[in-house]
Amino acid sequence: MLTCSLRKVELYFNSVPYFYNNNKNHLPGRRFKLKQNKRSMATNNQKQELEEPEPFLMPSPKQEKDIVTILGVQGLSHNDFSALELKIMLQVIKKYQKLIDYCIRYQVSRETFFFTAEQRAAGHIDLCMKLSEFNLADARHASQLRNALLQMAKQPLNLAYKLGNQTFYTPFDHLFECKISQCQGRWWVKLRFDLNAFRFFFSFDKGACHIDLNVVQQCRGASSIKLYILMNCWGAKGYTMVKPENLMALLHGRKDCYKTWSAFKNKALDFACKDLKRLYDMGIINQYPVYQPFYKSEEAEAHHSMPDHITIFFKDRQNTGDTTDGSKVSEELQGVRARLKWRLLTQYHVDEKIAAKASQRLALDMLGELEDWFQKKDYFIRKCQQEHRKINVGAYIAKALDGFFKDHHA
Numbered sequence: 001m002l003t004c005s006l007r008k009v010e011l012y013f014n015s016v017p018y019f020y021n022n023n024k025n026h027l028p029g030r031r032f033k034l035k036q037n038k039r040s041m042a043t044n045n046q047k048q049e050l051e052e053p054e055p056f057l058m059p060s061p062k063q064e065k066d067i068v069t070i071l072g073v074q075g076l077s078h079n080d081f082s083a084l085e086l087k088i089m090l091q092v093i094k095k096y097q098k099l100i101d102y103c104i105r106y107q108v109s110r111e112t113f114f115f116t117a118e119q120r121a122a123g124h125i126d127l128c129m130k131l132s133e134f135n136l137a138d139a140r141h142a143s144q145l146r147n148a149l150l151q152m153a154k155q156p157l158n159l160a161y162k163l164g165n166q167t168f169y170t171p172f173d174h175l176f177e178c179k180i181s182q183c184q185g186r187w188w189v190k191l192r193f194d195l196n197a198f199r200f201f202f203s204f205d206k207g208a209c210h211i212d213l214n215v216v217q218q219c220r221g222a223s224s225i226k227l228y229i230l231m232n233c234w235g236a237k238g239y240t241m242v243k244p245e246n247l248m249a250l251l252h253g254r255k256d257c258y259k260t261w262s263a264f265k266n267k268a269l270d271f272a273c274k275d276l277k278r279l280y281d282m283g284i285i286n287q288y289p290v291y292q293p294f295y296k297s298e299e300a301e302a303h304h305s306m307p308d309h310i311t312i313f314f315k316d317r318q319n320t321g322d323t324t325d326g327s328k329v330s331e332e333l334q335g336v337r338a339r340l341k342w343r344l345l346t347q348y349h350v351d352e353k354i355a356a357k358a359s360q361r362l363a364l365d366m367l368g369e370l371e372d373w374f375q376k377k378d379y380f381i382r383k384c385q386q387e388h389r390k391i392n393v394g395a396y397i398a399k400a401l402d403g404f405f406k407d408h409h410a
């Protein structure tokens with residue numbers, strides 16, 4: 001049975017001889033302690049009742065941000081959690097913010113994670129939370145929350161880890177075990193983490209990013225929540241290229257979730273992208289994802305087969321390169337334009353004046369599409385060379401690139 005008194009959870013690391021506390025003092029030879037907060041989070045703001053109330057509070061667009069840090073291994077995990085279960089997982093991650101800060105500060109990996117002798121003997125770590133800490137909007141949803149927690153304890157998932165420059169996944173039967181009980185009129189939940197799953201889940205192997213929980217609350221489905229998390233994990237680069245089966249696993253936990261491209265596109269990607277574009281238009285988020293399927297074969301594209309990869313790029317108000325309002329071109333944009341010019345000169349032998357002029361038309365929100373464009377042109381050039389067909393590579397690239405920018409009104 002779960003008791004009213006909460007037990008302190010102690011976590012140790014052998015990677016560094018320091019500990020992290022509220023005063024940010026780091027002293028050698030001391031232990032890092034993560035104490036349970038005995039005070040429930042105050043959520044007394046009165047909300048107007050919706051026709052179909054959500055399990056969590058729905059913030060208005062003007063509400064202050066509720067930022068939490070999540071580790072890349074958490075955001076990139078393969079799971080089939082529902083929207084409610086994802087919100088629960090993020091609340092658990094929020095509870096462990098001090099630990100995550102420590103893992104980031106010292107880049108703690110799954111291999112350097114260290115547990116106490118007591119924890120090793122027990123084989124687990126417990127986290128106790130009040131149900132009220134999950135920010136329920138209405139007491140009527142307490143049973144829904146309890147059921148979701150119990151369901152999560154049965155859900156398998158794959159957690160990412162890194163070897164060299166490659167990412168692999170290891171399977172787990174569940175993230176935690178769950179026990180719910182009532183004490184003095186309050187509902188409590190005890191989440192029991194297996195040590196092996198715990199060290200994978202709190203590894204710095206894949207970096208970290210920031211998530212606004214208020215944005216998560218306003219997403220209309222699990223796929224849009226996951227894509228929002230992925231957008232923050234991948235957003236620094238401006239775009240990413242991912243194989244369809246890997247994106248299915250990230251969104252739904254399985255690589256074979258959809259058999260056809262049209263099903264994947266219509267049931268998952270279009271819904272998630274439109275939902276995030278809605279939040280962008282409302283001013284709630286600063287960027288939104290747009291995707292484009294990439295086909296090496298024109299025949300496969302014509303038959304709407306599963307693409308070779310999907311390019312997802314992120315659009316925002318800062319990456320268009322528009323300086324008509326008198327603003328200066330950012331250093332980041334100057335850098336990518338310089339790299340494009342160098343690429344045109346050295347790889348394709350485009351005339352220097354044409355390369356300089358073309359590179360100035362580039363905007364940050366074109367990077368993903370431009371990389372796809374170059375892959376297709378490289379494929380065409382290689383095919384011409386293999387078939388011994390004459391082609392002026394510089395002139396061909398210059399003319400085709402002009403068409404690319406015209407299509408993008410640049």
